[in-house]
Amino acid sequence: DAGVTQSPTHLIKTRGQQVTLRCSPKSGHDTVSWYQQALGQGPQFIFQYYEEEERQRGNFPDRFSGHQFPNYSSELNVNALLLGDSALYLCASSLDRGAYEQYFGPGTRLTVT
């Protein structure tokens, strides 16, 4: 049973560019959440997708957007990259009904230069 997968593993971008990160949830899960983990910090919630709609959003600017596809996979898009966007981006999946646990992927390390 495949767990949560994310691609790419690492990414280097230049300030002002745009980036797309991808996530496939654990088999059977229908909800995807995205978190940003800066170096030496705990993960911070960006947003959550369920039934292809953004259901909950954290305190992140509109430069951060997402999408969920009918197969429950998800994308995180960040526009106009800033140096401060450099972080590990974690995707977590869960099951909406009776869900208490979020299962995390290995993350995508984004470096903005």
Next chain:
Amino acid sequence: AQSVTQLDSQVPVFEEAPVELRCNYSSSVSVYLFWYVQYPNQGLQLLLKYLSGSTLVKGINGFEAEFNKSQTSFHLRKPSVHISDTAEYFCAVSEKAGTALIFGKGTTLSVSS
């Protein structure tokens, strides 16, 4: 608003010694509490969770935690640690099942021989 405070940023300990990692939370409503572990260059793995019921929760790898509502704490303990327990540990809280997790800044557990 919810918040999580992990009282120790680093905890060094010798192999086979007991350890306690401290976590306090603030919330005006009932919460769900979690401990996650992150090994170097990996995503987060759930150690244990408190949803309701018994205040003593047992998790994987010999870890346990006790929920104390009056002190708003959820400390993680292990009676005898191994070198392989060296990792970053995160305490997290959510107000509703499956919704955003609010993480603490993490505690680095370093186990030496």
